[in-house]
Amino acid sequence: MDKCCNCGKNNVFLEGLCKKCYNEKNPLVVSFKPVKILVCFGCKKYFLKGKWTGFRKIEEMAKKVLQDRIIFNEKADISSFKIQTIIPKHSIGQNVKVDFKAILTVFGVYKGKSNSIKEEYEMKSRIIYILCPRCSKFKSGYFEGILQLRDVDQDVIDYALEKLKQSEKRGIFLSKKKKVKNGLDLYLTKKGYIHELGQELLKKFGGEKKASRKLFSRNKQTSRDIYRINVLFRQSKFRKGDIISIDGEPFKVSDITSRIKIKSLKTGNISSFFLKDIHAKNSEEVKETVVSSVFPELKIINPYTFQAEKPANYKDKNFKIGEKIKVVVVNEKIWIV
Ligand SMILES: [Zn+2]
Ligand SMILES: [Zn+2]
Numbered sequence: 001m002d003k004c005c006n007c008g009k010n011n012v013f014l015e016g017l018c019k020k021c022y023n024e025k026n027p028l029v030v031s032f033k034p035v036k037i038l039v040c041f042g043c044k045k046y047f048l049k050g051k052w053t054g055f056r057k058i059e060e061m062a063k064k065v066l067q068d069r070i071i072f073n074e075k076a077d078i079s080s081f082k083i084q085t086i087i088p089k090h091s092i093g094q095n096v097k098v099d100f101k102a103i104l105t106v107f108g109v110y111k112g113k114s115n116s117i118k119e120e121y122e123m124k125s126r127i128i129y130i131l132c133p134r135c136s137k138f139k140s141g142y143f144e145g146i147l148q149l150r151d152v153d154q155d156v157i158d159y160a161l162e163k164l165k166q167s168e169k170r171g172i173f174l175s176k177k178k179k180v181k182n183g184l185d186l187y188l189t190k191k192g193y194i195h196e197l198g199q200e201l202l203k204k205f206g207g208e209k210k211a212s213r214k215l216f217s218r219n220k221q222t223s224r225d226i227y228r229i230n231v232l233f234r235q236s237k238f239r240k241g242d243i244i245s246i247d248g249e250p251f252k253v254s255d256i257t258s259r260i261k262i263k264s265l266k267t268g269n270i271s272s273f274f275l276k277d278i279h280a281k282n283s284e285e286v287k288e289t290v291v292s293s294v295f296p297e298l299k300i301i302n303p304y305t306f307q308a309e310k311p312a313n314y315k316d317k318n319f320k321i322g323e324k325i326k327v328v329v330v331n332e333k334i335w336i337v
Contacts, residue, residue: 014110028078028108028119030071035125037065041092042135042171052132059085066102066123076108079116087127092169098127135171143175143187145194145213145229149201150183152235156205157184163197164188191229198231206256206275207235236260236275242283248331250284265313265328265335284328286337291323300325302334311336 003010004018006025013019038047045052046061048068055061063083072078087100102123109116149156164174164186176187188194195211202209213227238244238260242253251262254270260278263270287303298319299308312333319325326337 014113022110023117026073026075026110028073028076028106028117029104029121030073032066032070032104032121032123035066035069035123037062037125037127039092039127039129040132040135041094041096041129041169042131042173044171045132047132052134058087058127062087062100062102062125062127066104066125069123070104072106072108076110076117078106078108081106083123085125092129094129094131096129098129100125100127135173141175142189143228144189144191145187145231147186147188147194147198148180148183148230148232149186150232150234151237152183152205152207152233153239156201156233156235159204160186160197160201163200167193167197194229194231198233201233201235203258205235206238206258206260207233208275209233238278238280238283243286243328243335243337244278244280244283245328245330246278246280250328250330250335252337253283265337284330286326286328288324289327291319291321291325294319294321300327300334300336302329303327304329309334 002012002016004012004021005016006021007018009018011018013022015022017025039045040052043052043054045054046065048065062085066083066085070081082105084103084105085100086102088098090096090098102125104121104123106119106121107116108119147160149160161174164172167173170193172188172190172193174186175189176185178185178187188197198209198211201207210232211229212232213229216226216228218225236256238253238256240253240256243250243265244253244262245251250265252265253260254263255261256275258274259272260275261270261272262278289301289303291298292301292308293299297310298314300311301307302309311327312335328335328337
Protein backbone atom coordinates (compact mmCIF):
# COMPACT_ATOMS: atom_id res chain seq x y z
CA MET A 1 0.00 0.00 0.00
CA ASP A 2 1.19 3.51 -0.84
CA LYS A 3 2.18 5.84 1.88
CA CYS A 4 1.47 9.56 2.10
CA CYS A 5 4.57 11.31 0.82
CA ASN A 6 4.05 14.11 3.28
CA CYS A 7 3.37 12.47 6.62
CA GLY A 8 4.14 8.81 5.84
CA LYS A 9 0.72 7.53 6.85
CA ASN A 10 -0.96 4.77 4.95
CA ASN A 11 -4.07 5.34 2.84
CA VAL A 12 -3.21 7.68 0.02
CA PHE A 13 -6.20 9.82 -0.89
CA LEU A 14 -5.13 11.83 -3.94
CA GLU A 15 -1.89 12.85 -5.62
CA GLY A 16 0.20 10.74 -3.26
CA LEU A 17 -1.13 12.40 -0.15
CA CYS A 18 -3.37 11.21 2.68
CA LYS A 19 -6.76 12.86 3.01
CA LYS A 20 -5.61 15.20 5.79
CA CYS A 21 -2.48 16.34 4.00
CA TYR A 22 -4.30 16.70 0.70
CA ASN A 23 -6.99 18.79 2.29
CA GLU A 24 -4.38 20.99 3.96
CA LYS A 25 -2.69 21.61 0.63
CA ASN A 26 -5.94 21.96 -1.28
CA PRO A 27 -8.46 23.87 0.77
CA LEU A 28 -11.90 24.36 -0.80
CA VAL A 29 -11.33 28.08 -0.84
CA VAL A 30 -8.15 29.21 -2.52
CA SER A 31 -8.42 32.81 -1.43
CA PHE A 32 -10.63 35.68 -0.48
CA LYS A 33 -9.46 39.22 -0.46
CA PRO A 34 -10.20 41.48 2.48
CA VAL A 35 -13.37 43.30 1.58
CA LYS A 36 -13.98 47.00 1.83
CA ILE A 37 -17.57 47.96 1.16
CA LEU A 38 -18.21 51.57 0.27
CA VAL A 39 -21.60 52.83 1.40
CA CYS A 40 -22.95 56.31 0.71
CA PHE A 41 -24.27 57.76 3.94
CA GLY A 42 -26.29 60.23 1.89
CA CYS A 43 -28.47 57.95 -0.20
CA LYS A 44 -27.61 54.58 1.43
CA LYS A 45 -26.34 52.97 -1.72
CA TYR A 46 -23.28 50.76 -1.98
CA PHE A 47 -20.62 50.49 -4.59
CA LEU A 48 -20.40 47.26 -6.55
CA LYS A 49 -18.83 46.66 -9.95
CA GLY A 50 -18.61 50.31 -10.85
CA LYS A 51 -22.15 51.15 -9.85
CA TRP A 52 -23.94 52.61 -6.85
CA THR A 53 -26.83 50.33 -5.99
CA GLY A 54 -29.53 50.46 -3.36
CA PHE A 55 -30.00 47.75 -0.76
CA ARG A 56 -32.51 46.76 1.88
CA LYS A 57 -30.64 44.93 4.58
CA ILE A 58 -27.02 45.70 5.21
CA GLU A 59 -26.27 42.06 6.11
CA GLU A 60 -27.71 40.83 2.83
CA MET A 61 -25.78 43.45 0.91
CA ALA A 62 -22.54 42.52 2.68
CA LYS A 63 -23.06 38.84 1.86
CA LYS A 64 -23.50 39.70 -1.78
CA VAL A 65 -20.26 41.67 -1.88
CA LEU A 66 -18.32 39.03 0.06
CA GLN A 67 -19.45 36.12 -2.01
CA ASP A 68 -18.09 37.84 -5.07
CA ARG A 69 -14.60 37.84 -3.58
CA ILE A 70 -14.30 34.13 -2.87
CA ILE A 71 -12.13 32.04 -5.18
CA PHE A 72 -12.94 28.34 -4.84
CA ASN A 73 -10.54 25.51 -5.51
CA GLU A 74 -11.01 24.17 -9.01
CA LYS A 75 -10.02 20.69 -7.87
CA ALA A 76 -13.26 20.46 -5.90
CA ASP A 77 -16.94 20.67 -6.70
CA ILE A 78 -18.50 23.12 -4.31
CA SER A 79 -21.88 21.74 -3.34
CA SER A 80 -22.91 24.66 -1.20
CA PHE A 81 -21.67 27.54 0.91
CA LYS A 82 -23.14 30.08 3.24
CA ILE A 83 -21.98 33.37 4.70
CA GLN A 84 -23.04 34.61 8.07
CA THR A 85 -22.35 38.27 8.74
CA ILE A 86 -22.18 39.87 12.15
CA ILE A 87 -22.27 43.63 11.72
CA PRO A 88 -22.18 45.62 14.94
CA LYS A 89 -24.69 48.39 15.51
CA HIS A 90 -23.18 51.66 14.38
CA SER A 91 -23.96 55.24 13.57
CA ILE A 92 -23.15 56.52 10.12
CA GLY A 93 -21.39 59.60 8.79
CA GLN A 94 -18.46 60.86 6.78
CA ASN A 95 -15.57 58.41 6.83
CA VAL A 96 -17.08 56.17 9.51
CA LYS A 97 -15.43 52.75 9.32
CA VAL A 98 -17.13 49.63 10.63
CA ASP A 99 -15.15 46.41 10.87
CA PHE A 100 -17.17 43.26 10.93
CA LYS A 101 -16.77 39.51 10.79
CA ALA A 102 -18.25 37.10 8.32
CA ILE A 103 -18.21 33.34 8.75
CA LEU A 104 -17.98 31.41 5.52
CA THR A 105 -19.00 27.74 5.61
CA VAL A 106 -18.24 25.67 2.49
CA PHE A 107 -19.21 22.15 1.55
CA GLY A 108 -17.45 20.48 -1.34
CA VAL A 109 -16.28 17.21 -2.88
CA TYR A 110 -12.89 16.62 -4.49
CA LYS A 111 -13.09 15.55 -8.08
CA GLY A 112 -13.53 11.81 -8.39
CA LYS A 113 -14.31 11.37 -4.68
CA SER A 114 -17.62 11.02 -2.94
CA ASN A 115 -17.07 12.20 0.62
CA SER A 116 -18.17 15.74 1.30
CA ILE A 117 -15.82 18.08 3.16
CA LYS A 118 -16.88 20.98 5.31
CA GLU A 119 -14.65 23.99 5.90
CA GLU A 120 -15.13 27.20 7.82
CA TYR A 121 -13.41 30.53 7.28
CA GLU A 122 -13.49 33.86 8.96
CA MET A 123 -13.54 36.77 6.56
CA LYS A 124 -12.54 40.12 7.97
CA SER A 125 -14.41 42.93 6.32
CA ARG A 126 -14.97 46.60 6.62
CA ILE A 127 -17.71 49.05 5.68
CA ILE A 128 -16.61 52.59 4.92
CA TYR A 129 -19.12 55.40 4.72
CA ILE A 130 -18.50 58.09 2.15
CA LEU A 131 -20.61 60.19 -0.20
CA CYS A 132 -21.36 58.87 -3.65
CA PRO A 133 -20.65 61.26 -6.55
CA ARG A 134 -24.31 62.17 -6.83
CA CYS A 135 -24.59 63.08 -3.18
CA SER A 136 -21.32 65.01 -3.26
CA LYS A 137 -22.68 66.98 -6.17
CA PHE A 138 -25.66 67.81 -3.99
CA LYS A 139 -23.30 68.83 -1.29
CA SER A 140 -21.45 71.19 -3.57
CA GLY A 141 -23.88 73.73 -4.84
CA TYR A 142 -27.00 71.91 -5.97
CA PHE A 143 -30.21 73.11 -4.36
CA GLU A 144 -33.95 72.77 -4.86
CA GLY A 145 -35.01 75.66 -2.75
CA ILE A 146 -34.23 78.09 0.01
CA LEU A 147 -35.35 78.21 3.59
CA GLN A 148 -35.35 81.89 4.43
CA LEU A 149 -35.02 82.67 8.11
CA ARG A 150 -35.98 86.22 8.99
CA ASP A 151 -35.90 88.14 12.26
CA VAL A 152 -34.93 85.00 14.11
CA ASP A 153 -33.06 84.45 17.36
CA GLN A 154 -29.78 82.56 17.38
CA ASP A 155 -31.75 79.67 18.94
CA VAL A 156 -33.68 79.23 15.72
CA ILE A 157 -30.53 79.24 13.59
CA ASP A 158 -28.78 76.76 15.89
CA TYR A 159 -31.82 74.51 15.83
CA ALA A 160 -32.13 74.59 12.04
CA LEU A 161 -28.42 73.90 11.50
CA GLU A 162 -28.49 70.98 13.93
CA LYS A 163 -31.49 69.52 12.11
CA LEU A 164 -29.65 69.87 8.81
CA LYS A 165 -26.66 68.03 10.17
CA GLN A 166 -28.99 65.15 10.99
CA SER A 167 -30.72 65.36 7.62
CA GLU A 168 -27.46 64.47 5.83
CA LYS A 169 -28.11 60.90 6.83
CA ARG A 170 -31.27 61.08 4.76
CA GLY A 171 -29.38 62.46 1.79
CA ILE A 172 -30.57 66.02 2.32
CA PHE A 173 -27.87 68.64 2.36
CA LEU A 174 -27.31 72.26 3.13
CA SER A 175 -25.47 73.29 -0.01
CA LYS A 176 -25.10 76.96 0.79
CA LYS A 177 -25.60 79.34 3.71
CA LYS A 178 -25.98 83.02 2.99
CA LYS A 179 -26.33 85.91 5.42
CA VAL A 180 -28.89 88.43 4.28
CA LYS A 181 -30.46 91.50 5.80
CA ASN A 182 -32.48 90.45 8.88
CA GLY A 183 -31.60 86.82 8.55
CA LEU A 184 -30.11 83.82 6.87
CA ASP A 185 -30.81 81.89 3.66
CA LEU A 186 -30.32 78.14 3.74
CA TYR A 187 -30.02 76.45 0.33
CA LEU A 188 -31.25 72.89 0.59
CA THR A 189 -31.19 69.92 -1.73
CA LYS A 190 -34.69 68.63 -1.10
CA LYS A 191 -37.89 70.57 -1.66
CA GLY A 192 -40.03 68.52 0.66
CA TYR A 193 -37.63 68.97 3.51
CA ILE A 194 -37.66 72.76 3.19
CA HIS A 195 -41.37 72.70 3.96
CA GLU A 196 -40.89 70.16 6.70
CA LEU A 197 -38.21 72.14 8.51
CA GLY A 198 -40.10 75.41 8.06
CA GLN A 199 -43.14 73.81 9.65
CA GLU A 200 -41.08 72.50 12.52
CA LEU A 201 -39.63 75.95 13.24
CA LEU A 202 -43.11 77.41 13.14
CA LYS A 203 -44.36 74.89 15.65
CA LYS A 204 -41.39 75.20 17.95
CA PHE A 205 -40.69 78.92 17.90
CA GLY A 206 -43.89 80.57 16.69
CA GLY A 207 -44.12 83.05 13.87
CA GLU A 208 -45.24 82.94 10.28
CA LYS A 209 -44.38 80.75 7.33
CA LYS A 210 -44.86 81.57 3.68
CA ALA A 211 -44.02 79.45 0.69
CA SER A 212 -43.52 80.57 -2.87
CA ARG A 213 -42.06 79.00 -5.96
CA LYS A 214 -39.95 80.30 -8.76
CA LEU A 215 -39.66 78.89 -12.25
CA PHE A 216 -36.11 77.69 -12.56
CA SER A 217 -35.91 75.84 -15.86
CA ARG A 218 -37.71 73.36 -18.04
CA ASN A 219 -36.91 69.69 -18.33
CA LYS A 220 -36.49 69.20 -22.06
CA GLN A 221 -37.21 65.48 -21.95
CA THR A 222 -40.44 65.67 -20.00
CA SER A 223 -41.38 69.24 -21.01
CA ARG A 224 -42.12 69.92 -17.41
CA ASP A 225 -41.25 73.13 -15.67
CA ILE A 226 -38.80 72.86 -12.83
CA TYR A 227 -39.48 75.06 -9.89
CA ARG A 228 -37.40 76.08 -6.97
CA ILE A 229 -39.20 76.88 -3.82
CA ASN A 230 -38.70 79.45 -1.13
CA VAL A 231 -40.06 78.93 2.32
CA LEU A 232 -39.85 81.96 4.52
CA PHE A 233 -39.98 81.64 8.26
CA ARG A 234 -40.27 84.85 10.22
CA GLN A 235 -40.11 84.43 13.94
CA SER A 236 -42.81 86.09 15.94
CA LYS A 237 -41.82 89.53 17.17
CA PHE A 238 -42.96 88.38 20.60
CA ARG A 239 -41.05 86.07 22.90
CA LYS A 240 -42.06 84.11 25.94
CA GLY A 241 -42.16 86.50 28.90
CA ASP A 242 -42.83 89.62 26.82
CA ILE A 243 -45.57 92.02 27.81
CA ILE A 244 -47.91 93.03 25.02
CA SER A 245 -50.85 95.37 25.22
CA ILE A 246 -54.17 94.71 23.58
CA ASP A 247 -56.76 97.49 23.68
CA GLY A 248 -54.78 99.27 26.35
CA GLU A 249 -54.55 96.25 28.61
CA PRO A 250 -51.27 94.47 29.24
CA PHE A 251 -50.78 90.70 28.86
CA LYS A 252 -47.77 88.53 29.52
CA VAL A 253 -46.80 86.02 26.83
CA SER A 254 -46.70 82.71 28.66
CA ASP A 255 -46.13 80.40 25.71
CA ILE A 256 -45.62 80.74 22.00
CA THR A 257 -45.70 78.01 19.37
CA SER A 258 -48.21 77.78 16.57
CA ARG A 259 -50.52 79.49 19.03
CA ILE A 260 -49.76 82.18 21.54
CA LYS A 261 -50.84 81.98 25.17
CA ILE A 262 -51.22 85.26 27.03
CA LYS A 263 -51.94 85.98 30.66
CA SER A 264 -53.85 89.11 31.62
CA LEU A 265 -51.99 91.25 34.16
CA LYS A 266 -55.39 92.51 35.26
CA THR A 267 -57.23 89.26 35.88
CA GLY A 268 -54.55 86.60 35.70
CA ASN A 269 -56.64 84.73 33.14
CA ILE A 270 -54.87 82.89 30.38
CA SER A 271 -56.17 82.86 26.84
CA SER A 272 -54.84 81.34 23.65
CA PHE A 273 -54.88 82.75 20.10
CA PHE A 274 -53.44 82.18 16.69
CA LEU A 275 -50.52 84.53 16.28
CA LYS A 276 -52.05 86.18 13.24
CA ASP A 277 -55.04 87.20 15.36
CA ILE A 278 -52.91 89.16 17.79
CA HIS A 279 -52.78 92.72 16.60
CA ALA A 280 -50.41 94.06 19.19
CA LYS A 281 -47.48 96.17 18.13
CA ASN A 282 -44.08 95.48 19.57
CA SER A 283 -43.81 94.25 23.09
CA GLU A 284 -43.89 96.76 25.91
CA GLU A 285 -40.72 97.82 27.64
CA VAL A 286 -40.42 96.31 31.08
CA LYS A 287 -38.81 98.71 33.56
CA GLU A 288 -37.45 98.22 37.00
CA THR A 289 -38.61 100.57 39.69
CA VAL A 290 -39.17 100.68 43.47
CA VAL A 291 -42.03 100.51 45.91
CA SER A 292 -42.46 103.92 47.55
CA SER A 293 -45.14 103.18 50.13
CA VAL A 294 -47.19 100.20 51.32
CA PHE A 295 -49.56 101.86 53.79
CA PRO A 296 -52.34 102.90 53.66
CA GLU A 297 -52.03 101.79 50.09
CA LEU A 298 -49.39 100.39 47.76
CA LYS A 299 -47.61 103.02 45.70
CA ILE A 300 -44.77 102.62 43.29
CA ILE A 301 -42.58 105.05 41.40
CA ASN A 302 -43.60 105.56 37.79
CA PRO A 303 -40.27 105.05 35.97
CA TYR A 304 -41.17 107.73 33.40
CA THR A 305 -42.60 110.52 35.59
CA PHE A 306 -40.92 109.58 38.90
CA GLN A 307 -44.25 110.15 40.62
CA ALA A 308 -45.53 107.75 43.26
CA GLU A 309 -48.60 106.07 41.82
CA LYS A 310 -51.09 103.38 42.69
CA PRO A 311 -50.59 100.38 40.38
CA ALA A 312 -53.44 99.42 38.05
CA ASN A 313 -53.20 95.80 39.10
CA TYR A 314 -52.77 94.25 42.47
CA LYS A 315 -50.51 91.37 43.29
CA ASP A 316 -51.29 89.18 46.20
CA LYS A 317 -48.00 89.77 47.87
CA ASN A 318 -46.60 91.81 50.77
CA PHE A 319 -44.30 94.45 49.35
CA LYS A 320 -41.66 96.37 51.30
CA ILE A 321 -40.77 100.00 50.90
CA GLY A 322 -37.76 100.31 48.63
CA GLU A 323 -38.30 96.86 47.13
CA LYS A 324 -37.31 96.61 43.47
CA ILE A 325 -40.10 95.50 41.14
CA LYS A 326 -40.70 95.20 37.42
CA VAL A 327 -43.44 97.20 35.76
CA VAL A 328 -44.81 98.28 32.41
CA VAL A 329 -46.60 101.53 31.75
CA VAL A 330 -49.55 101.16 29.40
CA ASN A 331 -51.96 104.00 28.71
CA GLU A 332 -50.29 106.04 31.48
CA LYS A 333 -51.20 103.38 33.98
CA ILE A 334 -48.54 101.46 35.83
CA TRP A 335 -48.80 97.66 35.90
CA ILE A 336 -46.83 95.27 38.04
CA VAL A 337 -45.43 92.50 35.88
ZN1 LIG B 1 -0.38 12.85 5.00
ZN1 LIG C 1 -25.31 58.94 -2.31
